[in-house]
Amino acid sequence: MSATNTNYLTNLFRLLAGNRMLRPLVVSYCVTASCNLNCCYCEDYGARRNATNGMAPLSLADAKRLLGIVRKRTDSLIFTGGEPLLYPDLEALVAFARRDLRFNSLTLLSNGTLLPEHMDVLRHLHRLVISLDAVDPQVWDQTIRGAPGTAQAIINTIASTARQGGARVIVHCVLMPETLVQAQAVLAFCIAHGILFSCSPQSVNNWPRYELLVSAEYHAFIARLIALKQSGAPIFGSLPYLRLMMDSQPYPCYPLLAPRVLPDGGLAYPCRPIERSGNAHGGQANLLDAGDWQEAVRRSVELYGSPPLTCGSCYQQCYVEPSLMQARPLGLLREIIAFPSSRHAGIVTYAPG
Amino acid sequence: MAGLTAALHLAERSLRPLVLEADERLGGRLKGGPPVEFEHAGQTWRFGTEHGVHGIWSPYRNLQAMLARHHIRPVLVPAQEEEWVLGLGRWVRRAQMGSAIRDSWVPAPFHYLGLFARPRFWAMLTLPDIFAMFPLLAGLLAALSIDPLVEEQPLTGMTMADFNRGWSPTLVDFFTGLTRNALSAHPQATPASGYVAFLRFYTLLRRDAWAFSYLPTNGGTAIVEPMVDALRALGGEVVTGARVTQLTLAKALPSFERVAGRVTWHQNGEPRSAEAAHVILATDAPATEALLRTSPDTVEQAAKLRLPGGRATAIVRLWFDQAPTGLHAEAGIFTGDFALDNFFWLHRIYDEYIRWGRATGGSAIEAHIYGPAELLAEPDAMLLARAITDVGRAWTELKGHLIHSSLTRNEATHTLLHVGLPEEHLAVTTPWPRLHCCGDWVRDRNPAMFLERACVTGIKAANAVLGELELEPWPLLPHLPPEALARRVEAAMRGVRRAMRPRGKTNS
Numbered sequence: 001m002s003a004t005n006t007n008y009l010t011n012l013f014r015l016l017a018g019n020r021m022l023r024p025l026v027v028s029y030c031v032t033a034s035c036n037l038n039c040c041y042c043e044d045y046g047a048r049r050n051a052t053n054g055m056a057p058l059s060l061a062d063a064k065r066l067l068g069i070v071r072k073r074t075d076s077l078i079f080t081g082g083e084p085l086l087y088p089d090l091e092a093l094v095a096f097a098r099r100d101l102r103f104n105s106l107t108l109l110s111n112g113t114l115l116p117e118h119m120d121v122l123r124h125l126h127r128l129v130i131s132l133d134a135v136d137p138q139v140w141d142q143t144i145r146g147a148p149g150t151a152q153a154i155i156n157t158i159a160s161t162a163r164q165g166g167a168r169v170i171v172h173c174v175l176m177p178e179t180l181v182q183a184q185a186v187l188a189f190c191i192a193h194g195i196l197f198s199c200s201p202q203s204v205n206n207w208p209r210y211e212l213l214v215s216a217e218y219h220a221f222i223a224r225l226i227a228l229k230q231s232g233a234p235i236f237g238s239l240p241y242l243r244l245m246m247d248s249q250p251y252p253c254y255p256l257l258a259p260r261v262l263p264d265g266g267l268a269y270p271c272r273p274i275e276r277s278g279n280a281h282g283g284q285a286n287l288l289d290a291g292d293w294q295e296a297v298r299r300s301v302e303l304y305g306s307p308p309l310t311c312g313s314c315y316q317q318c319y320v321e322p323s324l325m326q327a328r329p330l331g332l333l334r335e336i337i338a339f340p341s342s343r344h345a346g347i348v349t350y351a352p353g
Numbered sequence: 354m355a356g357l358t359a360a361l362h363l364a365e366r367s368l369r370p371l372v373l374e375a376d377e378r379l380g381g382r383l384k385g386g387p388p389v390e391f392e393h394a395g396q397t398w399r400f401g402t403e404h405g406v407h408g409i410w411s412p413y414r415n416l417q418a419m420l421a422r423h424h425i426r427p428v429l430v431p432a433q434e435e436e437w438v439l440g441l442g443r444w445v446r447r448a449q450m451g452s453a454i455r456d457s458w459v460p461a462p463f464h465y466l467g468l469f470a471r472p473r474f475w476a477m478l479t480l481p482d483i484f485a486m487f488p489l490l491a492g493l494l495a496a497l498s499i500d501p502l503v504e505e506q507p508l509t510g511m512t513m514a515d516f517n518r519g520w521s522p523t524l525v526d527f528f529t530g531l532t533r534n535a536l537s538a539h540p541q542a543t544p545a546s547g548y549v550a551f552l553r554f555y556t557l558l559r560r561d562a563w564a565f566s567y568l569p570t571n572g573g574t575a576i577v578e579p580m581v582d583a584l585r586a587l588g589g590e591v592v593t594g595a596r597v598t599q600l601t602l603a604k605a606l607p608s609f610e611r612v613a614g615r616v617t618w619h620q621n622g623e624p625r626s627a628e629a630a631h632v633i634l635a636t637d638a639p640a641t642e643a644l645l646r647t648s649p650d651t652v653e654q655a656a657k658l659r660l661p662g663g664r665a666t667a668i669v670r671l672w673f674d675q676a677p678t679g680l681h682a683e684a685g686i687f688t689g690d691f692a693l694d695n696f697f698w699l700h701r702i703y704d705e706y707i708r709w710g711r712a713t714g715g716s717a718i719e720a721h722i723y724g725p726a727e728l729l730a731e732p733d734a735m736l737l738a739r740a741i742t743d744v745g746r747a748w749t750e751l752k753g754h755l756i757h758s759s760l761t762r763n764e765a766t767h768t769l770l771h772v773g774l775p776e777e778h779l780a781v782t783t784p785w786p787r788l789h790c791c792g793d794w795v796r797d798r799n800p801a802m803f804l805e806r807a808c809v810t811g812i813k814a815a816n817a818v819l820g821e822l823e824l825e826p827w828p829l830l831p832h833l834p835p836e837a838l839a840r841r842v843e844a845a846m847r848g849v850r851r852a853m854r855p856r857g858k859t860n861s
Binding site for chain 1: 411414417418419420421422423424425426427428429430431432433452455456561564566569701704707708828829830833
């Protein structure tokens, strides 16, 4: 049985016992904080923060050591950033993770701009997630604030990568009130190219954007997604998550299921928003210093307290999807039985963001 | 809070609101208080105070959406656990109950059954409590049959005690304790409409309605000051220390066609006045009633008003040089013969207190006293002595470890919400043209309470003004529906209520 599955079952028993010290289902490793795009909605990194984020990435040797520590706790890993392809040794790192550490699920979250120069990395990946919020190059260019022509290049890359086979391609779309019509076009693009489509509402200040929540078009779009998913369309988001997007109900959040590791090897505890807020309830424990996953978690709990319960904040897929799938084993069972994409692409370890 | 909400929404539509605040600090009951300072272990320690610890409950959706829209929503501190402390003389029992309610495996409205999975809860009960389960169930089901706020049902003459009739003393204590967190009053003084509205909004219809978070620091710093900054950035004007003394309605003014009236206030002892195209009263209920009754143009109609009362409260903070052992819950309720009503372990919630706890190994608790009036009338020293004794009874290991104590007395402004008759209870739209009201006491067909009600009525008051100016109103986020089982039981209970209603009678 894979480490992820073992962790899932262990967590079920822990939850039954009222224990929220859960094992990770998937770890997101931000290999670099640098980005080459400036997406208007990005609240974390982005090119405008490159000079100020102050986090140098690890050397390849340290990054490998870090992954060794992660692998002892889970076998599902997401490489993210910033833009992870800006990390100079990414391909070597991903290859190491696949061949030497035998991760069972490796995912790359990328904006797609640098992918044509790094196509070899795909050989080592199980999933490739590319952000795309619009298929109209002009609209997409306005969102990502890249050089002219960037958007069209990304769209072409997505289409060609999907045709190529190998890593499963997933398009992740951030829903904004200004681009809801475009999101529908992205959905159509994905269906036409056999690409899995996933989405999250735009987050403003760790809360779904107000203009979306009061938008009839947004609710109609989510209702359409649910209907399409049920009719077999390649929608990659569980039914509980899609329903949650509809009404933003509180949900039991278990941030330790999808922890973030920051570029310097710091484990963001208990979750990125609380860690980033700088309050006394969150912070970092460096995995390389701790030398062991459990030790880093132990230090974090000692410093910042037990992981929180529902804080009713983020509704992006990253923390929500693993939390919902862990809290609702019957819902997960339904996903696996009724929706092949959820089964094959591993919905329980899907945490884009 | 309600006034700032209204002003912010108007300013976002490019209007230029003027906010007159009687106090020197904005925020009403959300504002911060004067600091407390003392010496300990050779160091000076300084802590902020406030009206009392505030919870941001999961149903506070419009409040959170508004704060997020302005990028001023703080990263909240999720509540972990709440404890029920029952004391009868030397006999003191404690049980963790918050998680049992919100994480219950039994769907609402029967999720309280989750409490029975906790052995410590059983230890609190007596045989009469077990026999009183059926009256308790009947009381809760009765609360499902009616929505006093949305249906505007005053339930005249009924109090919480009527709903609790037949319950055992322990269970009455438990629900009284839960309710007092919000309504700050004892059963005989709690209007049934407010009690039922509280149960429905905070716990009865959804398990997750009882999920809440704390602000990371006092309400003034965390919410009010950022709101004021946002308002000023949008062109709004804020004047503090401006006590409004009179409203003169437009019909008495030459400019009556374009203004609501003239507002007169005192600032630094000097009388000032201004004509206003629209006026929004965002004062608490007692201050609203007083203003309308002293303004000649409104006195006649104001004489008929019966606005919700305000409750005085006392807030005690105690610092100890050690922390209680085996502490699981950061907050809870006291019932039985305690003078205190609820408590919050501040060294588990607020940053400055967490730092204090880490640096000294100490702890700090805030406890609220909601009455009765005779208790609140006691001198400060006596109230503090009672508080110290109560905390020592509940956590005996803290006896003799007190370092410092403070007592804050809040004026009678905490809303004891009830639903009044339309002619007696002001709504957002008042009998006077271009004069609107907002606040957590305002009559409105919305189930929200307290901070969320202040926010919702603030937005509605702003919308009323925007409507008069033919500007686009702000949509409100709907409140979450009941859980499926609660919805069905609610429908059934409404059917029972209809069947039991005497023919021809439209009220409850």
